[in-house]
Amino acid sequence: MARRTDFDPIIERNAKYITSMASGVADKVTKDMARGYMHGKRPEELMHDVLQRWPELTEWHARLIARTETSKASTALTKVRAKSAGxxxxxxxxxxxxxxxxxxxxxxxxxxxxxxxxxxxxxxxxxxxxxxxxxxxxxxxxxxxxxxxxxxxxxxxxxxxxxxxxxxxxxxxxxxxxxxxx
Ligand SMILES: [Zn+2]
Known part of the structure; x- marks a missing residue:
């Protein structure tokens, strides 16, 4: 299992991609999504989490964020594991x-x-x-x-x-x- 210290910088960088959201909010969304992903949540569940916390978003936008962040978190985890194995x-x-x-x-x-x-x-x-x-x-x-x-x-x-x-x-x-x- 990857250590959180390895994983966090990648997640932080991913936050920068959510350019359509106010800064600060994007950070929170990305970290929430990554945490949810680590706990085995599916994109659909993550989408509902996003909508609950940020009801001003459209469902389309929330789904896009949930899918994208799930995929980014998955790649980040694969990368950390692969690199630690050389x-x-x-x-x-x-x-x-x-x-x-x-x-x-x-x-x-x-x-x-x-x-x-x-x-x-x-x-x-x-x-x-x-x-x-x-x-x-x-x-x-x-x-x-x-x-x-x-x-x-x-x-x-x-x-x-x-x-x-x-x-x-x-x-x-x-x-x-x-x-x-x-
Ligand atoms: Zn692709």
């Missing part, structure tokens, strides 16, 4: 349906690093929202699948590195990791 790589996974945005569809199956996440929009020459991991942006249902073993994926494989996606052989990827096991 696992720096993950595979970007989408929900693989028609609602996946083009920029994320483009990332589907690509190996990325926690230390250098992509700007999916910049990669397809759209307006960038900055660099982020799967699930860390509004309405995103993508998730990171931590790479536990070189054999988890087929080779050559797409790897995001230094601002672009390239096809890498297993040998090249191993060299990148100093020849060690992941």
């Amino acid at each position: 696992l720096d790589w993950y595979v970007w996974r989408t929900s693989e349906d028609a609602r996946v945005r083009t920029s994320h569809h483009h990332m589907d199956g690509v190996i990325c690093s926690w230390s250098d996440p992509p700007s999916p929009e910049a990669l397809i020459h759209e307006k960038s929202y900055g660099k982020y991991n799967p699930g860390e942006i509004f309405n995103c249902r993508c998730y990171p699948e931590v790479l536990l073993d070189y054999g988890d994926v087929s080779w050559p494989h797409k790897v995001y590195l230094g601002g672009r996606i390239r096809s890498m052989t297993l040998a090249a990827f191993k060299r990148l990791n100093g020849g060690k096991d992941i």
Whole structure:
């Protein structure tokens, strides 16, 4: 289990994404959502929590916040666990349906690093929202699948590195990791 001290800074940063809310409120919402998520609450329950505390929000907005924050908290937790285990790589996974945005569809199956996440929009020459991991942006249902073993994926494989996606052989990827096991 991740220590709270590891988890909190990520949650705090996530609060900055809720730009449509007054500052201070956004902080509280994000922390509440993360806490709820840690206690196993589902997005629907979180939405009702949001509406109860901030009745001035529309149901649409509350649902958007609950979904987005659940997804961000989930990614934050995966990241903390992976990094504490020394696992720096993950595979970007989408929900693989028609609602996946083009920029994320483009990332589907690509190996990325926690230390250098992509700007999916910049990669397809759209307006960038900055660099982020799967699930860390509004309405995103993508998730990171931590790479536990070189054999988890087929080779050559797409790897995001230094601002672009390239096809890498297993040998090249191993060299990148100093020849060690992941
Ligand atoms: Zn997505």
